[in-house]
Amino acid sequence: MKLNFDHMQLSAHCESGATVNLLGYYKINIDEPMVFGIGAGYYFGHLPFLKMNFSPATTFRALPGRVFSRTCHALGVEFERNTYRNVQKGMDELDRVLDKGIPVGLQVGVFHLPFFPAEYRMHYNMHNMVVYGKENNEYFVADSVVEGENKISYKDMMRVRYPKGAFATNGRMYYITKVPDQIDLKGPTIKGIKKTCHEMLDVPFWMVGVKGIRFFARQLRGWPEKKGNKIASQYLMQAILSLEEIGTGGAGYRFIYGAFLNEAADLLQIEELKELSVEMGKAGDRWRNFSYQGARNCKNRSEPEFSYDLLADIILDCADREEQIFRKLKKIKF
Amino acid sequence: MTENNKDKKNDSHIVDAENLVVDNRRFRITHYKMEEDGQYSHLLASDWGARDPIVNQSWDIVKERIRVAKEKVLKGEISPIAYYMEKCITDVSTLAKYTGMAKWKLKRHMKVKVFKKLNEETLKRYADFFEISVEELKDIDHLKL
Numbered sequence: 486m487k488l489n490f491d492h493m494q495l496s497a498h499c500e501s502g503a504t505v506n507l508l509g510y511y512k513i514n515i516d517e518p519m520v521f522g523i524g525a526g527y528y529f530g531h532l533p534f535l536k537m538n539f540s541p542a543t544t545f546r547a548l549p550g551r552v553f554s555r556t557c558h559a560l561g562v563e564f565e566r567n568t569y570r571n572v573q574k575g576m577d578e579l580d581r582v583l584d585k586g587i588p589v590g591l592q593v594g595v596f597h598l599p600f601f602p603a604e605y606r607m608h609y610n611m612h613n614m615v616v617y618g619k620e621n622n623e624y625f626v627a628d629s630v631v632e633g634e635n636k637i638s639y640k641d642m643m644r645v646r647y648p649k650g651a652f653a654t655n656g657r658m659y660y661i662t663k664v665p666d667q668i669d670l671k672g673p674t675i676k677g678i679k680k681t682c683h684e685m686l687d688v689p690f691w692m693v694g695v696k697g698i699r700f701f702a703r704q705l706r707g708w709p710e711k712k713g714n715k716i717a718s719q720y721l722m723q724a725i726l727s728l729e730e731i732g733t734g735g736a737g738y739r740f741i742y743g744a745f746l747n748e749a750a751d752l753l754q755i756e757e758l759k760e761l762s763v764e765m766g767k768a769g770d771r772w773r774n775f776s777y778q779g780a781r782n783c784k785n786r787s788e789p790e791f792s793y794d795l796l797a798d799i800i801l802d803c804a805d806r807e808e809q810i811f812r813k814l815k816k817i818k819f
Numbered sequence: 820m821t822e823n824n825k826d827k828k829n830d831s832h833i834v835d836a837e838n839l840v841v842d843n844r845r846f847r848i849t850h851y852k853m854e855e856d857g858q859y860s861h862l863l864a865s866d867w868g869a870r871d872p873i874v875n876q877s878w879d880i881v882k883e884r885i886r887v888a889k890e891k892v893l894k895g896e897i898s899p900i901a902y903y904m905e906k907c908i909t910d911v912s913t914l915a916k917y918t919g920m921a922k923w924k925l926k927r928h929m930k931v932k933v934f935k936k937l938n939e940e941t942l943k944r945y946a947d948f949f950e951i952s953v954e955e956l957k958d959i960d961h962l963k964l
Binding site for chain 1: 833834839841845846847848849850851852853857858859861863870872873874876877878880908909910912913916917
C-alpha cells in the first residue's frame, strides 16, 4: 500500500522537514521556517563533556523530537510518539499504523541508511524521515533532505531504526492522530518566539544560550595552548561542521530563523520584527564569516592562518548581536 | 563517487571509508539566504558556507586514523579489530554497544595475544558488525596490498 504523498517538500532541517511533510498530508499549509520558529528549534549549546567525533560537541538545535512535539502542541494537533525496546514489536507497530493509512515519522541513525550521501554516513542517530507506504517488503520513504523517491528494504529499516551509540533511537516513531478544523498561526508564533527568548537568555546554565556562545569563545581561545595546534584545528572543524553542515540551512539555523521572523512580521503586522529579521541575517553573516576563516585554519593544520583570538572575537561579536536581538524580541508587546 | 564504489555498496552496507572519494557537487541541499532588501529566499545548492574544505578535512582525519591503525596491525602491535573499528568510523563505546561486549573486554581483544585465542562465536560478533567473514577478520595478510 502506498499513500498519496506528492506534496513532499525539500527542506534544510530534517526534523522540521518531516513535520512539514506530516502536517502537509493533513492539508495544513505551513512551511519550514514557520515550523522551526513555532517549535522553537533555535538553540545554542557548547558541551565539552559530550564528545562527537573525538571533539567537544557544539549544538545549534534543540534536542531531537522537540520541534515536532512543540509544534503539534502549539497548533492543537494530537499525536502519538513512542519508542519500542523490542525490535519485532517496533516493526509490527510501524506496519500496523501504515496499514491504517497514516504516514509515520521516524528517528533513525544514518550509518546504515542506504540512500544517504556517502560522505555523511557517520554514527549520527538524530536524522528524521517520513515513511508513507510498504510494498513487497520495501518501504517508501520521504526524506526531506535527499531528493527523489527513496525505497528501503525491511532488513535495512530494522537496522536504521535500531542503531546503537550516543542518542540511540530505540525505534522512535511518531504520527498524527487528530487534526483540528481550524488552524490559527498567530498564537503559536508568539508562543514560539517567547520560548526561544527564554532559552537563549534566561536559562541559568553557562553552557547554553547566549552565555553558552561566550563560553564557547572562551574555550576556543584556550584550545591551541591547552591542546596544541593539531587537536585545536580538529575541534574547530567539528564546531564548524555542526554550524554549517547538513541540516542547518546555513550559519547554524540563523538564516532559517531570520526567515521565520520575516514571516511572523507579515502575520502579526509588527514592523519591528522585520528589522529584527534583518539583524538576524547579519548575525548569520557573521557566523558565516567565522566558518570561512575557521576553515582556512583547518586546511593547514600545523600553522594556523588566523589566530584563534581573532576567531573568538568574531564569536563574541555574534553573542552580542544575538543578545541584543533577543532582548528586543522579549520587549515587544504582542 | 566512482563506479567502483557503487558496486561495492551493493553487497556491503557500510561506506568504504578508506577509499571514499567525496564528490562535492553531487549532493544538493536546501540553503537559506538573506537578500539585499532584507527578504529571505531558499534554493537547492551543493556548495554552501565553507563546505568543501570542512568535509574534506573531516574525512582526511578519519583516513589518517585508519592508516595509522593499519600500520600498527601489520607490525603486529594491535589486533585487526582495531583497524576495522577505525574503518567503520566507530569508537570503543559505540562498538561495544553494537557487539554487546563490555568495553574492557573489547579493549582486551585488541591485544594480538588475546585476539589469537578468541573463539569463533566472539569473532563472529565482530565480523557481523564489520560485514566481513570471520576468515577475513583473522587474515591480516590481505591488508598489505
